[in-house]
Amino acid sequence: xxxxxxxxxxxxxxxxxxxxxxxxxxxxxxxxxxxxxxxxxxxxxxxxxxxxxxxxxxxxxxxxxxxxxxxxxxxxxxxxxxxxxxxxxxxxxxxxxxxxxxxxxxxxxxxxxxxxxxxxxxxxxxxxxxxxxxxxxxxxxxxxxxxxxxxxxxxxxxxxxxxxxxxxxxxxxxxxxxxxxxxxxxxxxxxxxxxxxxxxxxxxxxxxxxxxxxxxxxxxxxxxxxxxxxxxxxxxxxxxxxxxxxxxxxxxxxxxxxxxxxxxxxxxxxxxxxxxxxxxxxxxxxxxxxxxxxxxxxxxxxxxxxxxxxxxxxxxxxxxxxxxxxxxxxxxxxxxxxxxxxxxxxxxxxxxxxxxxxxxxxxxxxxxxxxxxxxxxxxxxxxxxxxxxxxxxxxxxxxxxxxxxxxxxxxxxxxxxxxxxxxxxxx
Amino acid sequence: xxxxxxxxxxxxxxxxxxxxxxxxxxxxxxxxxxxxxxxxxxxxxxxxxxxxxxxxxxxxxxxxxxxxxxxxxxxxxxxxxxxxxxxxxxxxxxxxxxxxxxxxxxxxxxxxxxxxxxxxxxxxxxxxxxxxxxxxxxxxxxxxxxxxxxxxxxxxxxxxxxxxxxxxxxxxxxxxxxxxxxxxxxxxxxxxxxxxxxxxxxxxxxxxxxxxxxxxxxxxxxxxxxxxxxxxxxxxxxxxxxxxxxxxxxxxxxxxxxxxxxxxxxxxxxxxxxxxxxxxxxxxxxxxxxxxxxxxxxxxxxxxxxxxxxxxx
Numbered sequence: 001x002x003x004x005x006x007x008x009x010x011x012x013x014x015x016x017x018x019x020x021x022x023x024x025x026x027x028x029x030x031x032x033x034x035x036x037x038x039x040x041x042x043x044x045x046x047x048x049x050x051x052x053x054x055x056x057x058x059x060x061x062x063x064x065x066x067x068x069x070x071x072x073x074x075x076x077x078x079x080x081x082x083x084x085x086x087x088x089x090x091x092x093x094x095x096x097x098x099x100x101x102x103x104x105x106x107x108x109x110x111x112x113x114x115x116x117x118x119x120x121x122x123x124x125x126x127x128x129x130x131x132x133x134x135x136x137x138x139x140x141x142x143x144x145x146x147x148x149x150x151x152x153x154x155x156x157x158x159x160x161x162x163x164x165x166x167x168x169x170x171x172x173x174x175x176x177x178x179x180x181x182x183x184x185x186x187x188x189x190x191x192x193x194x195x196x197x198x199x200x201x202x203x204x205x206x207x208x209x210x211x212x213x214x215x216x217x218x219x220x221x222x223x224x225x226x227x228x229x230x231x232x233x234x235x236x237x238x239x240x241x242x243x244x245x246x247x248x249x250x251x252x253x254x255x256x257x258x259x260x261x262x263x264x265x266x267x268x269x270x271x272x273x274x275x276x277x278x279x280x281x282x283x284x285x286x287x288x289x290x291x292x293x294x295x296x297x298x299x300x301x302x303x304x305x306x307x308x309x310x311x312x313x314x315x316x317x318x319x320x321x322x323x324x325x326x327x328x329x330x331x332x333x334x335x336x337x338x339x340x341x342x343x344x345x346x347x348x349x350x351x352x353x354x355x356x357x358x359x360x361x362x363x364x365x366x367x368x369x370x371x372x373x374x375x376x377x378x379x380x381x382x383x384x385x386x387x388x389x390x391x392x393x394x395x396x397x398x399x400x401x402x403x404x405x406x407x408x409x410x411x412x413x414x415x416x417x418x419x420x421x422x423x424x425x426x427x
Numbered sequence: 428x429x430x431x432x433x434x435x436x437x438x439x440x441x442x443x444x445x446x447x448x449x450x451x452x453x454x455x456x457x458x459x460x461x462x463x464x465x466x467x468x469x470x471x472x473x474x475x476x477x478x479x480x481x482x483x484x485x486x487x488x489x490x491x492x493x494x495x496x497x498x499x500x501x502x503x504x505x506x507x508x509x510x511x512x513x514x515x516x517x518x519x520x521x522x523x524x525x526x527x528x529x530x531x532x533x534x535x536x537x538x539x540x541x542x543x544x545x546x547x548x549x550x551x552x553x554x555x556x557x558x559x560x561x562x563x564x565x566x567x568x569x570x571x572x573x574x575x576x577x578x579x580x581x582x583x584x585x586x587x588x589x590x591x592x593x594x595x596x597x598x599x600x601x602x603x604x605x606x607x608x609x610x611x612x613x614x615x616x617x618x619x620x621x622x623x624x625x626x627x628x629x630x631x632x633x634x635x636x637x638x639x640x641x642x643x644x645x646x647x648x649x650x651x652x653x654x655x656x657x658x659x660x661x662x663x664x665x666x667x668x669x670x671x672x673x674x675x676x677x678x679x680x681x682x683x684x685x686x687x688x689x690x691x692x693x694x695x696x697x698x699x700x701x702x703x704x705x706x707x708x709x710x711x712x713x714x715x716x717x718x719x720x721x722x723x724x725x726x727x728x729x730x731x732x733x734x735x736x737x738x739x740x
Contacts, residue, residue, distance in 0.1 A: 199621045202535040202558030202597055207622070272536030316514060316544075318534040320557070 001043050002026045003418055004036070008048025008379060012055055013352035014368030023053060025375035028417040032371060044420070046413055048379050054351055056088025056376030056414065058358040058367045060178075060256055060304035061232065062329065064121070067108060068097025073309040073396040075109065078329070079118035081395035083422040085305075085329040086378030086411040089359065089366040090119055094126040095153050101126035101137040103145035110146060118421050120376070122148040122362055124178055127166050133157040136166055139173045148362045149230070151178035154279055164221050171227040176363065180232045181218055181239065182280060186210035191320045193235075193283040197266040203319060206281055208236045215239050219246050222253060230361050231255040233306060235280045237290025244299040254361050255299065257291050258306035259335045260326060262344075264288075264401065274315040274322035275401040292344050295353065302358040305332040309397020327397030330388070334407035337382060341408070375418035384410040430542045430551045431728055433560040434601035442605050446570050449716070449723035455492060465726050466495035470525045473499045474516075475554070476532040481690055481714055482554050482564070486529050489721035495729075498525070513537075514544055521546055527729055528552070535559035535594075550728045558594050564689050565598035567720040569606060571713050572644055575685050579606040585638055585680075586629075587614040587670060588648030588697055589659075591621050595689045596648060600627050614638035614670065618659040635670050639679040647672050647688045647697050663696045672698045677707065685709045 003025045010021040010033070017033070024032040024040060031037050059082065065073040082090055092109065094100035100109065106123045113121035125142035127150040129135045139150055150170055157163050170177045187210040192198050194205025215231070219242065222229050234240060234257050243255045264282040276282065294300040308325025315322045336354055340347050359367030366376060388405050390398045414422035428441070437445075455463055471490045473483055483499065490497045502516060520528070527550045530538050535557030542551040555561040569579075576582055584603055590596045590613050603611050604627075613624060614632045625631050632638030639645065650666060660666045672686065686698075686708045694700050703710060 194622050196623055196626060199623050199626065202556075202560070202594060204558075205622065272539050318513075318532065318537040318540045318556075320534050320536070 001418055002031075002041065003044045003046070003375070003415065003420070004040075004042040005046045005048050005053050005377065005379060008051050008053035010053045010369070011347060011351045012369040013348050014055070014356040015370055017369070018348050023369060023377065025415065025418040028375055030369050030371050030373050030375050033369060046379060051412060052380040052382050054086065054378050054380060055355045055367050055369050056378055056416065057086050057333065057354045058362070058364070059087045059090035059307065059329065059332070060302055060358045060361065062090045062092050062305065062307040063095060063309065063325070064092045064109070065309060066096065066112060067105075072311050072314070075112040075121070076116040076118075077394075077396040078307070078309060079113060079116045079121065081329050081393070082119040083414045083416065084394040084411060086333050086380060086414050087329060088119055088376035088378070088414065088416050089122065089364060091122045091124050091148055091362055093124055093153055094131065094151065099126050099131050101129050101131070101142070103141050106142060106145040106147055119416065120366065122146075122364055124149045124151050126150065127152040127170070127177065128157065128162070131155040133162060136169055139170055139175055143173050143175055147175070148364060149176040149178050151180070151232070154180050154182060156184040160217055160221075163217070164225070167221055167227045167229065168225055171225070176228050176230055176361070178230050178232050179218060180280070181211050181214040181234070183210045183214040186213060191277060191279075191281070191324070192269060193266040193281045195266055195284060197269050201269070201272060201319075208238060208283065208287070211236050211280065212238050212242065215242055219251065219253070222246070222251050223249070226252065228252045233258055233261070233280055234291065234294070234300065235261055235283050235287060237287045240290045240294035240299055244294070244297070247299065254301055256302040256304050256358075256361075257295070257300050258328070259303055259332050260306070260328060260401070262288065262291055262295065262303070262339065263335065268401065269319075272319040273401065274317065274319055275326065275399060275403070277315075277319060277322045277324045278326065279324040292339075295339070296345050301353065302361055303336065303353045304358065305329050307395070309395050310399045312398065315399050326400045327393065327395045328400060329395060330393060331400065331402050331407065333380060333411060334409040337409035375415060377415045378411050379413040380409060381412050382409045384408070386410055428728055431562060431724055432538050432542055432551065432553045434562045434565055434598045434605065437605060439605055442566075442602065445566060445720070445723050445727060446573060448727060449566075449570055449720040452719040452722040453716070455719075455722070461492050462494055463492065464494045466490070466493040466729055469495040469527065469729055470523075471495045471497050471527045471529065471725070472520055472525050473497065474520070474528045474530050475499075475501050476530075476537070477555070479531055479554070481717070482531065485714065485717040486554060486721050489718050489725055492718070493722055493725055495725070513541075517541060517545060521549055526550065527725070529554050531555045533557055552724060552728060555594055558592055558597070560598045561594040562598050563717070563721055563724055564595050565602040566724070567713055567717045568599055568646065568687060568689070569602045570716050570720050571687060571709050572685070574712070574716070575709070576643055579603070579608045582608050582644060583610040583612065583642040584608055584644040584646065585612040585614055585642040586646045586648065587635070587638070587672065589619045589650055589654065590615050590624060590648070591619045592651065593648050597627075599646065600629055604628050612638050612642065616660065616669070619654075635676055636679065639676055642680045643684050645672060645677070645680060645684060645686050647686065647692075649689065649691065650693060650697050667696055670697065671695070672702050674699070674701050674705070677702055687713055690714065
């Protein structure tokens with residue numbers, strides 16, 4: 001199949017492209033950019049005049065809920081939602097049931113993803129068996145099965161010694177560790193930022209030090225062991241400056257934050273709204289500014305959706321008993337564009353944070369429109385105003401604090417491997 | 428006023444209206460026939476997800492003295508750890524055409540959550556949710572204070588003890604602030620104070636000898652026995668040495684100071700028996716006033732005349 005996208009504003013940071021240009025795709029690859037290949041005749045043409053043409057987005061963290069939690073979502077429903085969000089590659093977490101700590105689980109998820117065919121899925125395996133934080137998982141086997149990295153997500157490790165061993169062993173297998181810096185003792189089962197909101201609502205708080213203390217331990221080990229580590233979901237201004245210093249010191253570290261952390265603060269948890277229950281928690285305005293500056297200067301080189309779809313009942317409880325996390329795939333791009341509108345970051349750098357850089361962190365071939373690369377792209381109408389509603393959400397998870405919010409910028413087409421996998425229905 | 432969930436949503440006028448109404452009910456208490464027919468035909472459910480003796484019984488008495496029918500339901504929290512079953516419990520009780528739920532729950536925000544999901548004709552009264560609020564206790568406390576000191580703008584009030592875990596303290600501070608209290612002090616070791624507590628509009632003391640000087644009201648909070656395990660304090664003995672209310676410490680306060688405690692008291696832990704049973708102690712009056720204050724809240728929330736006249740919360 002030959003597909004062409006004509007007259008669009010092409011933004012491809014990996015190739016320093018930020019101009020009106022045509023893209024030509026054949027046999028699942030990018031065949032040419034700007035000028036058509038010789039004797040070109042397209043089977044399908046997308047006119048992208050006044051639209052943005054971007055590499056397909058790369059999402060660092062999506063919970064697909066399958067196997068074991070199909071009442072929340074399935075691989076099919078969530079990869080379809082990814083396609084509707086312009087995401088063509090995503091990394092999924094091992095927090096399924098059973099946990100992804102063996103090659104069989106990885107193969108199952110890959111098989112189901114291929115059957116669905118809406119998005120490339122890369123599995124991040126469990127760092128420890130059953131995510132219990134005690135015994136290492138069989139990382140070599142996980143890698144051989146195709147895992148892009150390992151993580152213990154927000155499950156605690158038994159000790160700093162287990163952390164040390166896990167970092168060392170993962171580096172022996174050339175696996176990137178995706179780590180969530182949180183001192184669980186200091187967090188002490190808290191459910192919101194420790195500050196004014198926890199004080200006012202009487203909810204147990206998680207101090208900022210729970211993040212920075214854990215981060216300091218990690219950085220001390222990384223300095224000594226020189227192991228490649230990616231820090232997931234930073235939430236505090238101080239953590240951002242610690243990462244900036246570590247990168248100045250040439251430590252092999254990268255870090256991200258979630259798109260909602262760049263917009264929400266603990267002040268948004270009005271009247272115990274369970275939709276704002278997230279771990280790690282939304283923090284202060286000052287922290288949010290720190291994260292935004294980190295995104296601007298590249299200390300936080302990637303931004304992710306941190307997609308966590310839930311069934312409706314998961315949020316129907318008193319705040320502390322609700323399950324944390326939001327369904328966010330479909331708001332990633334509009335919210336990224338909002339950062340551009342608010343002059344936090346240039347369009348080119350914004351796109352880089354959700355394409356080239358997450359692809360590099362995952363070590364996958366994605367996130368660019370180089371000739372010969374996978375023909376994964378999306379076409380975006382940057383000016384379209386729309387309202388996020390339960391009806392517009394493709395994800396089975398309708399749990400997002402942005403329900404009812406006006407958004408600007410909408411994905412019109414998504415192309416995966418040279419084939420359209422999503423087209424916005426215009427009515 | 429349909430629901431009564433926390434103090435923060437009241438203004439000065441509404442708060443004093445409740446106190447004035449409660450005052451009028453204190454006379455019912457003294458009659459031989461202790462009943463008024465205000466809520467005849469109404470069904471009130473005491474829905475307690477956490478054990479309680481005095482709050483539940485005073486609510487029950489308050490409801491009965493207003494001639495309402497009362498149902499007492501204690502739900503073991505283990506059976507309702509999931510929110511859906513909390514809602515299911517609620518919906519089935521609601522199907523029995525009940526009018527009011529008086530709710531106590533171990534989680535902050537539970538009363539708000541229930542209020543958001545009940546049918547429009549049902550009122551929710553918060554009888555304590557997690558560490559968040561215990562508004563009826565706070566109202567009976569300020570009622571007790573007002574019986575002794577009319578003018579809050581001249582009062583110094585000290586709240587002593589486990590502020591961190593106390594829904595009572597949070598609600599008391601809100602009520603005292605609404606009544607323009609001259610000074611609210613909290614006195615506790617750092618481990619029992621919430622982060623940023625000064626933002627509630629209180630003066631913070633970690634030393635009892637300084638904190639109690641010249642106060643007009645001392646409110647002692649109960650120290651839960653399990654606080655030793657959480658490494659909040661080393662021992663009951665040391666806690667009493669540093670923060671326990673003894674006659675010597677009471678002497679630091681103004682001569683006509685009153686001593687209060689939401690109960691149940693731990694003698695020899697936060698308060699000595701001499702003080703608890705002494706002439707300045709209002710602990711038993713608090714329990715007694717609790718009935719009148721809860722009658723006031725129930726009558727304002729439920730009685731048909733008030734419905735629509737007040738605001739929906």
